[in-house]
Amino acid sequence: MGFAKFKGCFVLVFFVGFLVGSVSGIGVNWGTQSTHPLPPSTVVKMLKDNGIQKVKLFDADSDILEALKKSGIQVMVGIPNDMLYTLANSLQAAEKWVSKNISAHLSSGGVDIRYIAVGNEPFLSTYNGTFESTTLPALQNIQSALIKSGLGNQVKVTVPMNADVYLSASDKPSDGDFRPDIHDLMLQIVKFLSQNNAPFTVNIYPFISLYSDANFPVDFAFFDGFQTPINDNGRIYDNVLDANHDTLVWALQKNGFGNMPIIVGEIGWPTDGDHNANIKYAQRFNQGFMSRLLAGKGTPIRPGPIDAYLFSLIDEDGKSIQPGNFERHWGMFYYDGKPKYLLNLGTRTNSLVGASGVAYLPKKWCVLKPSANLNSDQVAPSVSYACQNADCTSLGYGTSCGGLDVRGNLSYAFNSYYQVNDQIDSACKFPGLSVVTDNDPSTPNCKFIIMIQTDSAYYFRNWRRIWSLPMMVFVFLFLNIM
Numbered sequence: 001m002g003f004a005k006f007k008g009c010f011v012l013v014f015f016v017g018f019l020v021g022s023v024s025g026i027g028v029n030w031g032t033q034s035t036h037p038l039p040p041s042t043v044v045k046m047l048k049d050n051g052i053q054k055v056k057l058f059d060a061d062s063d064i065l066e067a068l069k070k071s072g073i074q075v076m077v078g079i080p081n082d083m084l085y086t087l088a089n090s091l092q093a094a095e096k097w098v099s100k101n102i103s104a105h106l107s108s109g110g111v112d113i114r115y116i117a118v119g120n121e122p123f124l125s126t127y128n129g130t131f132e133s134t135t136l137p138a139l140q141n142i143q144s145a146l147i148k149s150g151l152g153n154q155v156k157v158t159v160p161m162n163a164d165v166y167l168s169a170s171d172k173p174s175d176g177d178f179r180p181d182i183h184d185l186m187l188q189i190v191k192f193l194s195q196n197n198a199p200f201t202v203n204i205y206p207f208i209s210l211y212s213d214a215n216f217p218v219d220f221a222f223f224d225g226f227q228t229p230i231n232d233n234g235r236i237y238d239n240v241l242d243a244n245h246d247t248l249v250w251a252l253q254k255n256g257f258g259n260m261p262i263i264v265g266e267i268g269w270p271t272d273g274d275h276n277a278n279i280k281y282a283q284r285f286n287q288g289f290m291s292r293l294l295a296g297k298g299t300p301i302r303p304g305p306i307d308a309y310l311f312s313l314i315d316e317d318g319k320s321i322q323p324g325n326f327e328r329h330w331g332m333f334y335y336d337g338k339p340k341y342l343l344n345l346g347t348r349t350n351s352l353v354g355a356s357g358v359a360y361l362p363k364k365w366c367v368l369k370p371s372a373n374l375n376s377d378q379v380a381p382s383v384s385y386a387c388q389n390a391d392c393t394s395l396g397y398g399t400s401c402g403g404l405d406v407r408g409n410l411s412y413a414f415n416s417y418y419q420v421n422d423q424i425d426s427a428c429k430f431p432g433l434s435v436v437t438d439n440d441p442s443t444p445n446c447k448f449i450i451m452i453q454t455d456s457a458y459y460f461r462n463w464r465r466i467w468s469l470p471m472m473v474f475v476f477l478f479l480n481i482m
């Protein structure tokens, strides 16, 4: 009887925890590495129109935080990796960061900041261990600064990790543990998070599994069943998200932290830049994920709903394509805030609501001159310059513009450069090759974009545009001399 009573109590606590806990609705990542970002107020309206309750940022841009004020949206603020060294080595710097980027926004009556993401995937193997010695001390300093400013309970720290900080010795989640080379470091971080009631955050990318392994079974990346599921001592895994997530649960459990809350910091599917990155797959993945989430369905070990942030809200044409050409196409919305596909977020409508009041540049495109000589020795340097300084990630095998011929390819590159540079005349002066037209060169699959107007505040803060003008003058002088 006594035991039953205890059990009842436990169930009640569990339910209350579930209702008031952080698991409510869906979050999105709002990245800003765009040549022409939408104004923060426009994006906040999009978030609200789509019933999105949580947003994850990659820094602490004060204009963005200002726009989120009194929006009712919960915020995870980010600290970029390049600040970790300073924050690790100076408690004072951490106190300043918290005071300027957290306290100021909370006390002025308004931004609902819940988490600070200290670093972003700092143990990614491409960083060669650069952030291994600074991540934990930076985390500790930020936590101390939060406590000192009285925010220790209100705002929680976390570190968004790439999913390869843990692995399984077999295909079974139950063989999961932290990666041997960073095992001790991961334990120290997990222990610190646990001591401060903070969650573990992980970014999980079934798309990358498919991208990096030609033999990866496509259906295992999605949520509509898989012919040969993994049977892990009676737990059935028919999709890689569940298997990956529960590998982390096992890694935590094996090291004594089986109850640590987990946030999926990034999850999503890109729509261009690779033959597996397309609208059909992105919709299948994101809707499959959302439908599970809306049904309150979690993973075999943690059956409750997952706390997750979709990656991402809007395409970012200024991102590095070092990970792959798909990197600029993760958005549920295009650069201009137009929805890419139907998606039911379980909120107000069954389809995504686009940005309103977006102003475009005039309907003009820069294309290859019909009379251009393709044997000109200007062709190669022109296209490579345009692509390096604009965006040609929609060209190539299996992409949206992959069906263009050589002439179409050149036009696409020239137009991209022209639009990124706000249609200024000098951005359509590829020697003897280019001309401005008002006939839309788009094809049914391949969109030749018209860039959006950005306000002057953003214009001058944008590194790419500041550098591209003198660079362009230099290169054209150089090409003309040749």
Ligand SMILES: *[C@@H]1O[C@H](CO)[C@@H](O)[C@H](O)[C@H]1NC(C)=O
Pocket (backbone or CB within 6 Å): 059, 060, 061, 080, 093, 096, 097, 100, 101
């Ligand atoms: C606040 O955050 C911004 C954006 O990440 C950063 O540039 C700035 O240095 C931070 N302020 C302090 C005092 O650290």
Ligand SMILES: *[C@@H]1O[C@H](CO)[C@@H](O)[C@H](O)[C@H]1NC(C)=O
Pocket (backbone or CB within 6 Å): 126, 127, 128, 130
């Ligand atoms: C990591 O190491 C590789 C190979 O040594 C090198 O090419 C790359 O630039 C390094 N990356 C960083 C971020 O240091």
Ligand SMILES: *[C@@H]1O[C@H](CO)[C@@H](O)[C@H](O)[C@H]1NC(C)=O
Pocket (backbone or CB within 6 Å): 395, 396, 397, 404, 405, 406, 409
């Ligand atoms: C168009 O450009 C892409 C990317 O540079 C290239 O992969 C493709 O082969 C080109 N197509 C033609 C027909 O030249």
